[in-house]
Amino acid sequence: MTQPIFLVGARGCGKTTVGTALAQALGRNFVDTDNYLLTSTQMSVADIVAQEGWDGFRARESQALKSVTAPDTVVATGGGMVLAEANRQFMREHGVVIYLRAPAQILADRLEAFPEEGQRPTLTGKPITDEIVEVLAAREALYRQAAHHVIDASRSPEAVVDAVLAALQLSRA
Ligand code: ADP
Numbered sequence: 242m243t244q245p246i247f248l249v250g251a252r253g254c255g256k257t258t259v260g261t262a263l264a265q266a267l268g269r270n271f272v273d274t275d276n277y278l279l280t281s282t283q284m285s286v287a288d289i290v291a292q293e294g295w296d297g298f299r300a301r302e303s304q305a306l307k308s309v310t311a312p313d314t315v316v317a318t319g320g321g322m323v324l325a326e327a328n329r330q331f332m333r334e335h336g337v338v339i340y341l342r343a344p345a346q347i348l349a350d351r352l353e354a355f356p357e358e359g360q361r362p363t364l365t366g367k368p369i370t371d372e373i374v375e376v377l378a379a380r381e382a383l384y385r386q387a388a389h390h391v392i393d394a395s396r397s398p399e400a401v402v403d404a405v406l407a408a409l410q411l412s413r414a
């Protein structure tokens with residue numbers, strides 16, 4: 242299999258962590274759409290949102306998705322990538338899409354333990370756990386629609402990588 246593997250899921254579900262380990266396990270390249278945006282624009286997510294609004298950020302995010310999509314890659318996507326129907330369709334058509342699913346409380350615990358990972362404007366201005374519950378409720382159906390496989394991401398990164406490999410019937414390179 243050379244088609245890209247797209248990882249979708251909420252902030253904190255482990256797209257970057259698991260994606261990096263998965264790419265290593267498969268001898269593939271790892272790309273992160275958030276990171277791509279950062280380096281290609283020299284702006285943080287907060288800067289882009291401040292200057293161009295969330296709509297501007299979403300437009301750049303869709304462009305980033307297309308730019309990073311290539312054979313033999315593992316692509317970690319921004320938490321909101323699935324909001325646009327066009328993005329969901331693009332990922333499904335160009336590769337295999339994995340939803341890394343974890344309960345809100347686990348996501349909140351991870352983001353609270355490593356606040357620097359969560360540095361982007363909050364979507365609602367509410368406490369992090371409340372916000373995660375709301376964001377998950379709004380997006381769960383979209384993550385599922387986008388995904389070919391739903392993987393329990395509440396386990397250790399190694400266990401999640403193994404589960405993804407099993408779902409895709411791939412073995413370590
Ligand atoms: P995402 O890219 O989906 O926002 P990250 O990979 O950046 O998520 O992970 C967010 C935080 O949670 C990081 O501090 C990371 O070390 C931690 N983390 C990620 N996956 C796991 C996991 N499976 N088990 C425990 N901690 C994890």
Ligand code: MG
Pocket residue numbers: 256257258273275317
């Ligand atoms: Mg990430």
